[in-house]
Amino acid sequence: xxxxxxxxxxxxxxxxxxxxxxxxxxxxxxxxxxxxxxxxxxxxxxxxxxxxxxxxxxxxxxxxxxxxxxxxxxxxxxxxxxxxxxxxxxxxxxxxxxxxxxxxxxxxxxxxxxxxxxxxxxxxxxxxxxxxxxxxxxxxxxxxxxxxxxxxxxxxxxxxxxxxxxxxxxxxxxxxxxxxxxxxxxxxxxxxxxxxxxxxxxxxxxxxxxxxxxxxxxxxxxxxxxxxxxxxxxxxxxxxxxxxxxxxxxxxxxxxxxxxxxxxxxxxxxxxxxxxxxxxxxxxxxxxxxxxxxxxxxxxxxxxxxxxxxxxxxxxxxxxxxxxxxxxxxxxxxxxxxxxxxxxxxxxxxxxxxxxxxxxxxxxxxxxxxxxxxxxxxxxxxxxxxxxxxxxxxxxxxxxxxxxxxxxxxxxxx
Amino acid sequence: xxxxxxxxxxxxxxxxxxxxxxxxxxxxxxxxxxxxxxxxxxxxxxxxxxxxxxxxxxxxxxxxxxxxxxxxxxxxxxxxxxxxxxxxxxxxxxxxxxxxxxxxxxxxxxxxxxxxxxxxxxxxxxxxxxxxxxxxxxxxxxxxxxxxxxxxxxxxxxxxxxxxxxxxxxxxxxxxxxxxxxxxxxxxxxxxxxxxxxxxxxxxxxxxxxxxxxxxxxxxxxxxxxxxxxxxxxxxxxxxxxxxxxxxxxxxxxxxxxxxxxxxxxxxxxxxxxxxxxxxxxxxxxxxxxxxxxxxxxxxxxxxxxxxxxxxxxxxxxxxxxxxxxxxxxxxxxxxxxxxxxxxxxxxxxxxxxxxxxxxxxxxxxxxxxxxxxxxxxxxxxxxxxxxxxxxxxxxxxxxxxxxxxxxxxxxxx
Numbered sequence: 001x002x003x004x005x006x007x008x009x010x011x012x013x014x015x016x017x018x019x020x021x022x023x024x025x026x027x028x029x030x031x032x033x034x035x036x037x038x039x040x041x042x043x044x045x046x047x048x049x050x051x052x053x054x055x056x057x058x059x060x061x062x063x064x065x066x067x068x069x070x071x072x073x074x075x076x077x078x079x080x081x082x083x084x085x086x087x088x089x090x091x092x093x094x095x096x097x098x099x100x101x102x103x104x105x106x107x108x109x110x111x112x113x114x115x116x117x118x119x120x121x122x123x124x125x126x127x128x129x130x131x132x133x134x135x136x137x138x139x140x141x142x143x144x145x146x147x148x149x150x151x152x153x154x155x156x157x158x159x160x161x162x163x164x165x166x167x168x169x170x171x172x173x174x175x176x177x178x179x180x181x182x183x184x185x186x187x188x189x190x191x192x193x194x195x196x197x198x199x200x201x202x203x204x205x206x207x208x209x210x211x212x213x214x215x216x217x218x219x220x221x222x223x224x225x226x227x228x229x230x231x232x233x234x235x236x237x238x239x240x241x242x243x244x245x246x247x248x249x250x251x252x253x254x255x256x257x258x259x260x261x262x263x264x265x266x267x268x269x270x271x272x273x274x275x276x277x278x279x280x281x282x283x284x285x286x287x288x289x290x291x292x293x294x295x296x297x298x299x300x301x302x303x304x305x306x307x308x309x310x311x312x313x314x315x316x317x318x319x320x321x322x323x324x325x326x327x328x329x330x331x332x333x334x335x336x337x338x339x340x341x342x343x344x345x346x347x348x349x350x351x352x353x354x355x356x357x358x359x360x361x362x363x364x365x366x367x368x369x370x371x372x373x374x375x376x377x378x379x380x381x382x383x384x385x386x387x388x389x390x391x392x393x394x395x396x397x398x399x400x401x402x403x404x405x406x407x408x409x410x411x412x413x414x
Numbered sequence: 415x416x417x418x419x420x421x422x423x424x425x426x427x428x429x430x431x432x433x434x435x436x437x438x439x440x441x442x443x444x445x446x447x448x449x450x451x452x453x454x455x456x457x458x459x460x461x462x463x464x465x466x467x468x469x470x471x472x473x474x475x476x477x478x479x480x481x482x483x484x485x486x487x488x489x490x491x492x493x494x495x496x497x498x499x500x501x502x503x504x505x506x507x508x509x510x511x512x513x514x515x516x517x518x519x520x521x522x523x524x525x526x527x528x529x530x531x532x533x534x535x536x537x538x539x540x541x542x543x544x545x546x547x548x549x550x551x552x553x554x555x556x557x558x559x560x561x562x563x564x565x566x567x568x569x570x571x572x573x574x575x576x577x578x579x580x581x582x583x584x585x586x587x588x589x590x591x592x593x594x595x596x597x598x599x600x601x602x603x604x605x606x607x608x609x610x611x612x613x614x615x616x617x618x619x620x621x622x623x624x625x626x627x628x629x630x631x632x633x634x635x636x637x638x639x640x641x642x643x644x645x646x647x648x649x650x651x652x653x654x655x656x657x658x659x660x661x662x663x664x665x666x667x668x669x670x671x672x673x674x675x676x677x678x679x680x681x682x683x684x685x686x687x688x689x690x691x692x693x694x695x696x697x698x699x700x701x702x703x704x705x706x707x708x709x710x711x712x713x714x715x716x717x718x719x720x721x722x723x724x725x726x727x728x729x730x731x732x733x734x735x736x737x738x739x740x741x742x743x744x745x746x747x748x749x750x751x752x753x754x755x756x757x758x759x760x761x762x763x764x765x766x767x768x769x770x771x772x773x774x775x776x777x778x779x780x781x782x783x784x785x786x787x788x789x790x791x792x793x794x795x796x797x798x799x800x801x802x803x804x805x806x807x808x809x810x811x812x813x814x815x816x817x818x819x820x821x822x823x824x825x826x827x828x
Contacts, residue, residue: 105780216627221632243826246828355433358818361821362820364823366821366822366825366827376515388611388816402802405775408780411657414660414664414783
């Protein structure tokens with residue numbers, strides 16, 4: 001498609017400009033973009049009103065309407081996000097390794113921008129500013145494809161940032177937004193391999209599946225989290241309930257929320273009645289195996305499908321197990337390689353769990369809700385990778401870079 | 415497909431066994447596998463004879479026949495490859511980072527095996543032993559799909575290694591070979607995402623394209639190299655000719671061979687006649703622009719297509735340019751992001767080239783032929799990545815690993 005080819009070519013032109021920018025220049029532009037977003041609040045809100053009205057007419061759910069809605073405060077928050085990125089260390093240019101070969105070649109492994117990053121995302125319009133900020137700070141050009149529900153909002157935010165770039169004599173094409181909402185264009189974008197170095201989908205399981213299936217560009221898969229907590233026979237049961245309640249209910253719609261519990265059968269009769277009551281008090285529906293149902297009044301039956309489901313809702317599945325090995329095996333069968341936790345005071349069991357569970361983040365005695373770039377201290381987050389290639393778990397600025405080898409010689413031949 | 419599902423499930427079972435093996439056990443098995451290959455030379459050669467005969471009857475070219483052919487010496491070489499892997503450091507278990515959060519969480523980033531690696535490769539049967547050795551040392555299960563030309567050879571090598579694994583009470587499914595040569599099976603293998611963590615194609619451009627287009631498993635793209643050398647106006651012209659001859663002719667069929675030269679116009683009349691003669695003496699056909707043709711008798715005309723071609727043959731394209739910037743722009747338009755070199759005594763030009771050229775390996779005053787895991791001192795090589803995700807350039811053992819975060823707490827909640 002000529003439209004996408006043009007976007008791709010412009011992004012490549014921009015990437016060569018961006019990779020040469022100093023950190024000072026990048027920070028200055030990020031500050032100015034933050035100021036511009038606040039200054040243009042009225043313009044952005046007007047665009048957002050259009051999206052909101054269309055969404056209301058289309059019968060969008062309350063939850064999604066809330067995600068879509070911008071306010072002066074939320075725009076201030078977006079600007080604040082860009083200002084936070086200013087404070088982060090620029091990873092570009094870091095010499096990761098340097099070594100000399102016997103033949104005299106001096107080899108340096110140097111951190112460089114990816115080049116052109118594509119991001120496909122859903123409703124939330126703040127991702128537009130956020131994704132730009134992270135990509136820009138790491139010297140990458142970015143092509144965004146937002147959800148059509150936030151079409152006008154995304155366009156307004158993009159325009160404001162592009163104006164700032166142009167005013168500061170930085171190639172405005174450092175940030176481009178695909179404004180053609182035809183599904184075929186989105187699919188073609190996933191195949192713009194000639195220009196785009198990496199594609200990051202941010203959104204629900206359906207979006208991520210579509211990207212994985214259609215993209216010829218290397219993808220970083222993010223997001224889906226069927227997270228487990230295993231309560232070991234040697235768990236501190238006082239500590240267990242607050243952790244489980246936090247992991248399940250502190251925020252139900254997020255990928256690091258707990259969706260399934262495994263309970264050692266030895267503690268089931270002591271622990272499950274109290275746990276069940278605590279969860280039910282928070283309006284969490286419980287689906288469990290026979291032993292669970294016998295100990296928690298009102299618990300429904302859990303199917304195999306339940307064990308594989310990321311509910312993102314006030315529902316939790318529960319199963320009793322007879323050992324840490326059984327817990328690990330169950331988790332490795334049903335999890336999404338995101339975040340899983342063991343609660344135990346037994347160091348040997350903790351070690352088995354940490355080594356055995358195949359997830360990006362494996363916890364001992366803590367809530368799974370900590371799988372997050374900010375909670376990890378990265379100061380930012382572009383997403384949580386659930387694949388093993390390139391990055392795993394929370395991705396900050398470093399994960400938006402790659403490296404190249406710079407090799408200096410004086411006439412070496414083989 | 416039930417066949418592939420079964421292979422996938424077995425590989426996953428094996429990966430959980432492999433990730434627990436100590437380095438000592440892995441090294442011991444590698445030694446024994448090397449011994450077994452040598453001991454079973456007759457059996458492997460008999461299988462190879464079958465492949466060879468079919469290939470001769472099918473009219474395979476001399477070059478490919480030579481790649482396919484095994485001898486006692488080549489089997490000894492395969493065994494030697496496994497023994498070399500024994501001497502390499504095991505990267506698994508390395509604590510890459512460790513930090514404490516203000517809330518008391520202790521976070522460790524620990525290097526772990528990828529899990530299950532898929533490798534699709536062409537003719538050369540020694541890749542079978544090699545790929546097994548690298549994957550096994552890094553605690554990965556591997557599923558191989560070799561070319562049908564080496565079918566019987568690959569099967570014999572696999573059998574010998576699997577027997578060694580079984581004799582040493584290691585899950586034999588650490589190494590599995592897909593023995594169904596139906597193309598549909600290979601395509602389905604590329605979509606075995608549920609079981610395979612990363613897919614590495616090793617072979618020609620056609621194979622790599624097919625994998626990139628069809629795979630839903632994360633891919634590490636390897637191989638194609640349209641490598642350039644730019645001879646700057648400030649080059650040491652005495653040094654330049656040996657470097658170019660080495661890069662072009664030391665081995666013509668490899669991805670780090672030089673395929674295209676850019677020559678600064680200021681030195682063209684001084685340099686090109688001598689360079690042309692040196693290349694022609696090595697039977698290299700020259701295809702150049704008008705200035706090149708005026709200075710090198712017998713040079714043919716270069717088309718745009720020539721500049722984008724990886725010849726893997728005694729052919730080279732040549733173009734004159736008026737600046738290092740023009741050279742960088744040309745290279746970024748036509749290269750495959752593999753390896754490119756500048757020859758110059760001018761530090762500023764060298765720096766511009768190193769920063770500006772978007773390739774895995776960028777050289778100053780050396781042959782592009784050094785892009786190689788052994789030449790880099792990695793002691794091994796699974797391939798040369800030309801993508802930016804995960805690994806770039808030569809990939810050794812580390813690049814067959816990923817990491818996980820192990821987080822230890824004492825009741826933390828958000």
